Amino acid sequence: MRDEGRGTRYESILVTAVLVALWHFAVMATGTKIFPSPVAVLRGLNDLPHLGAYTRDSLFRVACGYGAAVLLGIPVGLALGWFSSAARAANPLIQMLRPISPLAWMPLSVIWFGVSNLAPIFLIFLASFFPVVLATMNGVRNVPPVYVQAGRNFGLSTGALIARVIFPAVLPRILVGLRIAFGVAWLVLVAAEMIAVDSGLGYLIIDARNAGKRYDLVVGGMLLIGAIGLVLDALIRRTEKLKFVRWAFTEGR
Amino acid sequence: MKVLFRDISHDFGSVRVLDDINLSVVAGEFVCILGPSGCGKSTLLNIAGGFVAPMEGEVSIDGEKVSGPDPRRIFVFQERGVFPWLTVEENIGFGLFRQGEKEKRERIAHYVQLVGLKGFEKSYPRELSGGMKQRLEVARALAVDPDVLYLDEPFGALDSITRLQMRRELLRIWQAERKTILFVTHDIEESVQLADRVVVLSARPGRVRRVVDIDIPHPRDLSDPRYIALRDEIFGEIGLAHQV
Numbered sequence: 001m002r003d004e005g006r007g008t009r010y011e012s013i014l015v016t017a018v019l020v021a022l023w024h025f026a027v028m029a030t031g032t033k034i035f036p037s038p039v040a041v042l043r044g045l046n047d048l049p050h051l052g053a054y055t056r057d058s059l060f061r062v063a064c065g066y067g068a069a070v071l072l073g074i075p076v077g078l079a080l081g082w083f084s085s086a087a088r089a090a091n092p093l094i095q096m097l098r099p100i101s102p103l104a105w106m107p108l109s110v111i112w113f114g115v116s117n118l119a120p121i122f123l124i125f126l127a128s129f130f131p132v133v134l135a136t137m138n139g140v141r142n143v144p145p146v147y148v149q150a151g152r153n154f155g156l157s158t159g160a161l162i163a164r165v166i167f168p169a170v171l172p173r174i175l176v177g178l179r180i181a182f183g184v185a186w187l188v189l190v191a192a193e194m195i196a197v198d199s200g201l202g203y204l205i206i207d208a209r210n211a212g213k214r215y216d217l218v219v220g221g222m223l224l225i226g227a228i229g230l231v232l233d234a235l236i237r238r239t240e241k242l243k244f245v246r247w248a249f250t251e252g253r
Numbered sequence: 254m255k256v257l258f259r260d261i262s263h264d265f266g267s268v269r270v271l272d273d274i275n276l277s278v279v280a281g282e283f284v285c286i287l288g289p290s291g292c293g294k295s296t297l298l299n300i301a302g303g304f305v306a307p308m309e310g311e312v313s314i315d316g317e318k319v320s321g322p323d324p325r326r327i328f329v330f331q332e333r334g335v336f337p338w339l340t341v342e343e344n345i346g347f348g349l350f351r352q353g354e355k356e357k358r359e360r361i362a363h364y365v366q367l368v369g370l371k372g373f374e375k376s377y378p379r380e381l382s383g384g385m386k387q388r389l390e391v392a393r394a395l396a397v398d399p400d401v402l403y404l405d406e407p408f409g410a411l412d413s414i415t416r417l418q419m420r421r422e423l424l425r426i427w428q429a430e431r432k433t434i435l436f437v438t439h440d441i442e443e444s445v446q447l448a449d450r451v452v453v454l455s456a457r458p459g460r461v462r463r464v465v466d467i468d469i470p471h472p473r474d475l476s477d478p479r480y481i482a483l484r485d486e487i488f489g490e491i492g493l494a495h496q497v
Contacts, residue, residue: 149304149328149334150330150334152322154324154347155323155348160350171338245338246377250379
């Protein structure tokens with residue numbers, strides 16, 4: 001598997017290089033004014049003095065909103081998974097709120113939190129909270145009954161059972177949920193920063209267009225968001241290699 | 254009397270699975286509960302373990318009514334019961350949260366040795382074979398020093414060679430530790446190889462058809478005429494012609 005990964009890594013670098021080259025020559029050949037070449041994008045980003053601060057602001061907002069969703073979502077998911085009556089009571093509400101795009105909360109969040117960091121943080125929180133809760137809850141429900149029975153047999157109280165049996169048994173599924181939730185959080189960030197704030201990568205895109213039709217910065221912002229998302233996703237994926245969760249990700253090996 | 258089943262009856266929905274079971278087990282005895290699939294033998298073991306409350310009758314251990322699971326009697330499942338997120342030694346130490354650190358370490362070392370997992374202390378279950386996982390689960394159960402072990406078809410998922418070895422291992426451990434063992438199986442040969450007494454249950458609803466004393470000392474010779482006679486007696490009791 002590792003060898004295969006290395007092989008595809010070379011291939012993917014090659015494919016990316018070819019596509020960037022194609023992009024470059026297509027812009028050169030057509031002489032278009034509304035789409036920048038890769039060189040123009042790099043030059044534009046390089047000339048932007050507050051790029052580092054924008055990136056930092058975006059990461060800070062995601063860290064707060066996503067972090068709060070993780071810290072709150074895991075206990076809520078554990079409780080809903082464990083107490084099936086609570087899950088039954090809360091389920092209609094969850095299922096109704098879940099399909100509402102976090103962006104639909106924008107007007108309300110601006111009224112509640114005004115022009116501040118709190119508005120985008122709130123939207124990111126909303127976006128990532130439900131995937132974390134649902135992954136945790138479904139994970140608890142799928143814990144093999146023999147584990148629970150064994151834990152009870154050794155005389156564990158309910159609290160100890162949840163801490164020592166349920167949580168470690170569900171952890172792999174929680175990690176998958178965290179990854180999905182992060183993807184959604186990062187998607188929402190850009191839209192959230194187009195309102196209510198005047199910094200961040202989302203703001204960069206909307207501001208570059210509004211202020212001077214700087215399409216090099218629009219495309220640069222897009223690429224930067226993609227690249228940072230890719231790196232952070234890879235970091236989250238690494239948790240799947242931790243020794244106490246690997247059992248769930250190496251089935252059949 | 255160590256374990257006493259009195260007038261146990263149990264239904265699942267409208268289906269009676271156990272009907273008026275009476276059985277007594279003395280301390281240190283190895284009893285096999287033998288019966289066809291679906292005869293309620295696992296349910297009977299779950300009732301003894303305190304995981305299922307019987308609809309009628311009661312189980313008592315040392316004269317005390319069983320009302321829930323208790324670390325003095327440990328249930329061993331097929332090897333699926335080991336915790337995959339814990340290493341071998343963490344699994345064995347799982348139930349030892351009332352003991353001090355030093356005693357915990359000593360017991361882990363003792364049972365690692367007893368079940369032959371030396372050198373695998375830091376391994377995770379997925380790195381072990383089926384037989385090793387089964388031994389790990391037995392070690393985890395023994396580590397809390399229970400006086401009764403309940404084994405529910407523990408070797409059912411193992412291949413036939415490993416299964417034979419595991420029976421020998423279990424007998425060795427039983428002789429070293431002198432626990433009372435209730436062992437559920439549908440394998441006639443297995444019951445005659447292991448048990449002091451075999452309790453033969455009928456098909457649903459499970460009733461005690463017969464209790465057969467296996468009066469052959471260990472180690473048992475599988476071609477001993479007495480072994481063959483007892484085995485065939487049980488085959489006859491269950492109503493199977495002993496031919497393939």
